[in-house]
Amino acid sequence: MRWLRRHLLVIVAILVLVYMLIPNAVVAVFSFNNPVGRYNYTWQEFSVDAWTNPCGAQGICDSLGLSLRIGLVASLTATALGTMIAFALGRYRFRGRSGTNLLIFMPMATPEVVMGSSLLTLFLMIGLPSGQLAVTIAHIMFCISFVVVAVKARVATLDPRLEEAAADLGSTPVQTFLRVTFPLAFPGILAGALLAFSLSFDDYIITNFNASPSSITFPMYVWGAAQRGAPVQVNVIGTMMFLIALVVVVAGQLLTARRDRARS
Amino acid sequence: MAEVALGTGGAPARPRRRHVGWVPYALLAPGLLWLLVFFAAPMFTLGSQSLQEGNVFDGYVFTGNVSVYADALQKYWPHLLRSVGYAGAATVFALLLAYPLAYVIAQKAGRFQNLMLVLVVAPFFTSFLIRTLAWRTILSDTGPVTELAQRLHITDLLQAANLINNDTLLSSKFAVIAGLTYNFLPFMILPLYASLDRLDHRLVEAAEDLYASPFQAFRHVTWPMSLPGVVAGTLLTFIPAAGDYINSRLLGNTQTIMIGQVIDTQFLRVLDYPLAAALSFVLxxxxxxxxTTYVRRAGTEELV
Amino acid sequence: MAEHESGDLQLVGLSKRFGEFTAVHPLDLTIPEGSFFALLGPSGCGKTTTLRMVAGLEEPTDGRILIGDTDITHARAYQRNVNTVFQSYALFPHMSVLDNVAFGLRRKKDKDAKRKAQEALDLVQLGHTAAKRPNQLSGGMQQRVALARALVNRPDVLLLDEPLGALDLKLRRQMQIELKRIQQEVGLTFIHVTHDQEEAMTMADRIAVMNGGHLEQLADPTTLYEKPTSTFVANFLGQSNLLRARVTGSAGEGLARADVQGNEVVIDAAKVPDGLTDVWVGVRPEKLTLGESGGRNRLHGTVVDASFTGVATQYLVRTAAGADVVVVQQNDGSARAAVNENVTLSWEPGREFVLDAAQDDHAGMDEVA
Known part of the structure; x- marks a missing residue:
């Protein structure tokens, strides 16, 4: 009983983690299911059919490719724009700072359904057709704020004296940025870019308002499939993405851990 | 050592402000322009759209028809209320679940800290929609979870609380709120972790040294110091949850339709743009x- | 990039204002080439701002900066042949120690950057750490890397901004000797900013004492200590007993008669500022002797506190007029006094300094580090 009281907090924490991870486990397990009928909701029998043929469901890999392309363009553009804003906020004093902060904050405080629908009204008004371009514009828009937050946090930790030291040692402003500021801010920029990519890749609501039947992203494909009964390939691709991301993150962690060990 | 040394510097570090002139504006311009055109301007076109009359085929004209708002509210106030209610409930549950986990990661995890942080963000690695669909499997009528809940009479309890309609878990208020809680939990955990990680454990020890019970130490030291994380986390959970309709659509029934779903349907299926725009604006x-009320009361203005 | 210019560093009417606040009042200063020069003062006295203006990190509001005949007032930091050892070292955390040291040379496209950097590291006895990252080194080692990184560029002027502030006492003493050795070895002009008077006196050939954005006194360490020209300098550098006195006339042989709280003393007439009769007579604690063997001048009082510090004993003696006087007696075997004992203090005329009584006798006291 005393043991339980002492470890209660840790037990609760682990249970919460389990709650968070169960769906991922279920997705992975059911990627090996061989469902009867269209619905992959109850376990039937073990099969690797979907894994050997991940593009086997019609349109799934086209939508995946489209999502990856949009994610790449949107995250790169948003990272460039957001990083510039973060540097302006973190390094300079200027008029209109509070207005800027508000404009950065608002997209994060606005429900997606409002952003998606309002953007649709704008596109209707200016005559921009729904489709890939409209979706990409929308994704860049809602990613910028998150990049700004991620990069700004990093810029705030940079010691301005390092830049002074570089100038003191004869480095021009451009050289200082390339050799000192950028390398030091890079982890934050990378984090912002990865966050932007995952937000873009995963977005359904805003995308749904601005996509056309010829620009079905992966989340839209999953949504549509869910109405009819999702093919097992959806689980396969979900699991693959999970594993790839896990490998990247764990490898990154191990790399920093090893570097830290080498240092001490 | 370097970090420690930085903090002890006597003279304040003055960042160089030589080129204050145009540089910051040049850095801000492209991104802010993008946000102005594709975030701020649409709010005006949304407002304008809501005040137009006509139909998709013949086009719309601006008539300043304010009555659409009365119509929208009259017809859909239950959905608005429901959305706020579900999102509020999910936020409270997420806070209750996230706090112990964030606290353990920040203060007790030791060498498992990084592993636990990876596990917190790991769900993100699988698509939001796919994970929400997985809850249909987990809560399915014939699945082990439902069976266990029935055997432990949890279903009876939930039914008495009017959270489920029959003896099963899926397609119910319960499932929608559980889904919302689940989906936005990481948004609660990460800001909480960030503020709890900064908490110096010696402060808690000092409080206990000064005769505070563990509960009092929590109440007077840990909790107030984690408030910025609580405010950020609750906002990051509540706002998207209130506009979400994926959970209500995939895990709910016709009695759990949230406002986002109404807006989506009116815009994209019914094609009643003014009504949909009005609802969007109201939301x-x-x-x-x-x-704003919440942030004022919590007293944390610094959000970005 | 400025050509290598040798010559003295000259500050002409250099001043800096931040909005309403004047950090540095117009300052004229010549720092001879090859000297070890210290800018000394309490925090906020303007010494760091002065240094930053020389480095090019702060734009002067007015005035000029010259090295030899070259005006560098408006040259950018990266265009000046001036390098800084920063207070927090400001080593680039993402580069190896060697890359840090070679950074400046590489900006100048020096083909020999790597070899020279290695030599500079050897000079500070850190050759073996070349491949490490700065945060793998201790504070003292980082400090030496920062020094090597600045030195290797052979600057016309090397600026040191409280470079030893973050080190513990023992390491600081060690580095003071080390810095002095290196300066003599390379023969460059060093300007050392510090609030530590002992550090400044140990290392510098000449010291400029600054206070509130003004230059208080410029002199070599001995002169500053023996002949301070203001109560601020007298109190900031070491301890001083400032006794209110009135000059009453001449005592012959270059001496003047003065009345200190009813005691008649004689002081060096040459030290009395022209035309003044109301003065502070300053006597350093170690120049006072317990007993009558110290010299002609006498004071009487009661010991109120005695603290033994090993090499010496420090007494606090309250005179009949109520002034507190500090006396330091070397622990050389002579008789010691006890608390509450009535004692006589003595000193030889000429060992005192004399300041205008209009000055605040507490100036610089709270600032003593």
Whole structure:
């Protein structure tokens, strides 16, 4: 009983983690299911059919490719724009700072359904057709704020004296940025870019308002499939993405851990 | 050592402000322009759209028809209320679940800290929609979870609380709120972790040294110091949850339709643009009003 | 990039204002080439701002900066042949120690950057750490890397901004000797900013004492200590007993008669500022002797506190007029006094300094580090 009281907090924490991870486990397990009928909701029998043929469901890999392309363009553009804003906020004093902060904050405080629908009204008004371009514009828009937050946090930790030291040692402003500021801010920029990519890749609501039947992203494909009964390939691709991301993150962690060990 | 040394510097570090002139504006311009055109301007076109009359085929003309707002509210106030209610409930549950986990990661995890942080963000690695669909499997009528809940009479309890309609878990208020809680949990955990990680454990020890019971130490030291994380986390959970309709659509029934789903349907299926735009606008104002009141009361203005 | 210019560093009417606040009042200063020069003062006295203006990190509001005949007032930091050892070292955390040291040379496209950097590291006895990252080194080692990184560029002027502030006492003493050795070895002009008077006196050939954005006194360490020209300098550098006195006339042989709280003393007439009769007579604690063997001048009082510090004993003696006087007696075997004992203090005329009584006798006291 005393043991339980002492470890209660840790037990609760682990249970919460389990709650968070169960769906991922279920997705992975059911990627090996061989469902009867269209619905992959109850376990039937073990099969690797979907894994050997991940593009086997019609349109799934086209939508995946489209999502990856949009994610790449949107995250790169948003990272460039957001990083510039973060540097302006973190390094300079200027008029209109509070207005800027508000404009950065608002997209994060606005429900997606409002952003998606309002953007649709704008596109209707200016005559921009729904489709890939409209979706990409929308994704860049809602990613910028998150990049700004991620990069700004990093810029705030940079010691301005390092830049002074570089100038003191004869480095021009451009050289200082390339050799000192950028390398030091890079982890934050990378984090912002990865966050932007995952937000873009995963977005359904805003995308749904601005996509056309010829620009079905992966989340839209999953949504549509869910109405009819999702093919097992959806689980396969979900699991693959999970594993790839896990490998990247764990490898990154191990790399920093090893570097830290080498240092001490 | 370097970090420690930085903090002890006597003279204040003055960042160089030589080129204050145009540089910051040049850095801000492209991104802010993008946000102005594709975030701020649409709010005006949304407002304008809501005041137009006509139909998709013949086009719309601006008539300043304010009555659409009365119509929208009259017809859909239950959905608005429901959205706020579900999102509020999910936020409270997420806070209750996230706090112990964030606290353990920040203060007790030791060498498992990085592993636990990876596990917190790991769900993100699988698509939001796919994970929400997985809950249909988990809560399915014939699955082990439902069976266990029935055997432990949890279903009876939930039914008495009017959270489920029959003896099963899926397609119910319960499932929608559980889904919302689940989906936005990481948004609660990460800001909480960030503020709890900064908490110096010696402060808690000092409080206990000064005769505070563990509960009092929590109440007077840990909790107030984690408030910025609580405010950020609750906002990051509540706002998207209030506009979400994926959970209500995939895990709910016709009695759990949230406002987002109405807007989606009116815009994209019914093609009643003015009504949909009006609802969208109302949702935005409602959330802004709630958030502003909340932030004022919590006393944390620094959000970005 | 400025050509290598040798010559003295000259500050002409250099001043800096931040909005309403004047950090540095117009300052004229010549720092001879090859000297070890210290800018000394309490925090906020303007010494760091002065240094930053020389480095090019702060734009002067007015005035000029010259090295030899070259005006560098408006040259950018990266265009000046001036390098800084920063207070927090400001080593680039993402580069190896060697890359840090070679950074400046590489900006100048020096083909020999790597070899020279290695030599500079050897000079500070850190050759073996070349491949490490700065945060793998201790504070003292980082400090030496920062020094090597600045030195290797052979600057016309090397600026040191409280470079030893973050080190513990023992390491600081060690580094003071080390810095002095290196300066003599390379023969460059060093300007050392510090609030530590002992550090400044140990290392510098000449010291400029600054206070509130003004230059208080410029002199070599001995002169500053023996002949301070203001109560601020007298109190900031070491301890001083400032006794209110009135000059009453001449005592012959270059001496003047003065009345200190009813005691008649004689002081060096040359030290009395022209035309003044109301003065502070300053006597350093170690120049006072317990007993009558110290010299002609006498004071009487009661010991109120005695603290033994090993090499010496420090007494606090309250005179009949109520002034507190500090006396330091070397622990050389002579008789010691006890608390509450009535004692006589003595000193030889000429060992005192004399300041205008209009000055605040507490100036610089709270600032003593």
């Amino acid at each position: 935005l104002l409602l959330i802004l009003a709630l958030v």
